[in-house]
Amino acid sequence: MFSPFERMVAGRYLRARKAEGFVSVIAGFSFAGIMLGVATLIIVMSVMNGFRQELVTRILGLNGHINVYSLSAPLEDYSIMKLQIGDVPGVTSVSGIIESQALMTINGYSTGVMVRGMTRDDLMKKPVLSDHFIEGEPADFVGYSAAIGRLMSEKLNLKIGSTFTLVSPKAKVTPFGGMPSSRTFTVAMIFDVGMYEYDSNFIFVPLDAAQAFYQMGKAVSSLEIVTKNPQHLNTVKRDISLITDGVAGVYDWRDNNSSFLNALQVERNVMFLILTMIILVAAFNVISSMIMLVKDKGRDIAIMRTMGATRRSMMKIFILTGASIGVVGTFVGTALGIAFALNIESIRQFLQGLTGTELFSEEIYFLSKLPAVIDWNEVIAVIAMAFTLSILATLYPAWRAARLDPVEALRYE
Incomplete structure (x- = not known):
């Protein structure tokens, strides 16, 4: 040239x-x-x-790829729906969770937190969490125990075995009127996922403890679904929508984080x-x-x-x-x-x-x-x-x- x-x-x-x-x-x-x-x-x-x-x-590791929410009240009898969704091609797991806000109080200090209730097995299925526990043992995640983030533990000076009180936004009916429902939890595990929002604001508790705390009986607030390919969910989402039509709404991680x-x-x-x-x-x-x-x-x-x-x-x-x-x-x-x-x-x-x-x-x-x-x-x-x-x-x-x-x-x- x-x-x-x-x-x-x-x-x-x-x-x-x-x-x-x-x-x-x-x-x-x-x-x-x-x-x-x-x-x-x-x-x-x-x-x-x-x-x-x-x-x-981290968002996909800590949350489901698709979530099924009730349109009116908590999902009471969700076992059949859970089995039907589990049979949808592309779905790898379905688990019931409870997620709601609460007021955390300790030594006179109060702060708002996000509480997520899930079983120990479901918690350990999330590598982003299970691989990043820096203190505590999964066997202790029973009863009224909790897993908190590293930043929360440092901010509130909480260690393994420390206790704190959660106050539910849902009032408990008593003869004297509505009274806030509260419960004392014990720190069983401390995690560090490297994401500020979760390390400082999220508390994970056993599902049965969350159901009792929020007075939900055996119900859950949503079904968390994990799929084989989180980048291509349209077909799976459509199939799940046919199963939940008129009973619950279906949202994927892109809908929840679109903005x-x-x-x-x-x-x-x-x-x-x-x-x-x-x-x-x-x-x-x-x-x-x-x-x-x-x-x-x-x-x-x-x-x-x-x-x-x-x-x-x-x-x-x-x-x-x-x-x-x-x-x-x-x-x-x-x-x-x-x-x-x-x-x-x-x-x-x-x-x-x-x-x-x-x-x-x-x-x-x-x-x-x-x-x-x-x-x-x-x-x-x-x-x-x-x-x-x-x-x-x-x-x-x-x-x-x-x-x-x-x-x-x-x-x-």
């Missing part, structure tokens, strides 16, 4: 002499701009992918668009540096033309010169971005130790670690976009060089 002559001349133009230092400086800034733009785009998109994957993984997932997608798209501007600005720098190079090398171009070089050769020389800046900048930026994304948590810890500030707050970002997941399709798209912009940026300066008239260029030499 490029002859040895064209490669030689382009290489000489890239290695500018002292007299052409200003052109070289602009070319260097163009290289740095493309490198930083590509690296920043890969890093930010990897972090956005990491956020989505970590949050979705959150949409916000992530919008933010991801906007960040991609904004950071693409960095590469675009760097491409304009390439145009500037190449136009100045053509202006500076007008005499050389004229001499090469008079010695037999064609306009096509002149155009290819300057395309190769400008594209080399973009290609090398893209490759270096890609390597830098991938290396940064793969070690982003270590880099964050280092910067926090260096500056003494918290760069990634659990309360704001919901995660205890900064995640990054590299999507290689996105990396390829970024590389292709940077290549394309780099080559397009060289076309006009190369065309100017090819159109240069040797007579006019040498007239005043």
Whole structure:
């Protein structure tokens, strides 16, 4: 595609002499701009992918893929419905749960919490929970016991064996009127799932204890369904809706978290668009540096033309010169971005130790670690976009060089 002559001349133009230092400086800034733009785009998109994957993984690990809620009252006789749903192709498990709010009081301090009642077997089927118990034994999860998060235990100074009181929002009828229902629970296990909302606000209790506490008898508030593929639920959801038609509503994890997932997608798209501007600005720098190079090398171009070089050769020389800046900048930026994304948590810890500030707050970002997941399709798209912009940026300066008239260029030499 490029002859040895064209490669030689382009290489000489890239290695500018002292007299052409200003052109070289602009070319260097163009290289740095493309490198930083590509690296920043890969890093930010990897972090956005990491956020989505970590949050979705934890949401799916702590909640069912599909939930069946009663349209009016708690699900009283749900055993037949549970068996029917369990036979639906794609369903791996169905379990009854109780989930409701309560007021937690300890040593005069009160705070609102979310209480989830489920059996010990169902609790241990969730790897996100069962693999992250840092204290306590599953065998102790019986009676009026509870599993709480690490942040809640630290905030309220609760340890294994500590007790606290839960007050139900549902009043208990007495001869003296409605009285709040309360019960004392014992901390049996402490978990740390790395998600602020759950580690600080959720309490898991045995299903029978939750039924007694909320005065629900043998009923449950919903059925939690786990499927083989949480990303493709439409067919399973439709089959379950036929079973529960008129009795209960069916909602999947996408319905329950739609606003959150949409916000992530919008933010991801906007960040991609904004950071693409960095590469675009760097491409304009390439145009500037190449136009100045053509202006500076007008005499050389004229001499090469008079010695037999064609306009096509002149155009290819300057395309190769400008594209080399973009290609090398893209490759270096890609390597830098991938290396940064793969070690982003270590880099964050280092910067926090260096500056003494918290760069990634659990309360704001919901995660205890900064995640990054590299999507290689996105990396390829970024590389292709940077290549394309780099080559397009060289076309006009190369065309100017090819159109240069040797007579006019040498007239005043």
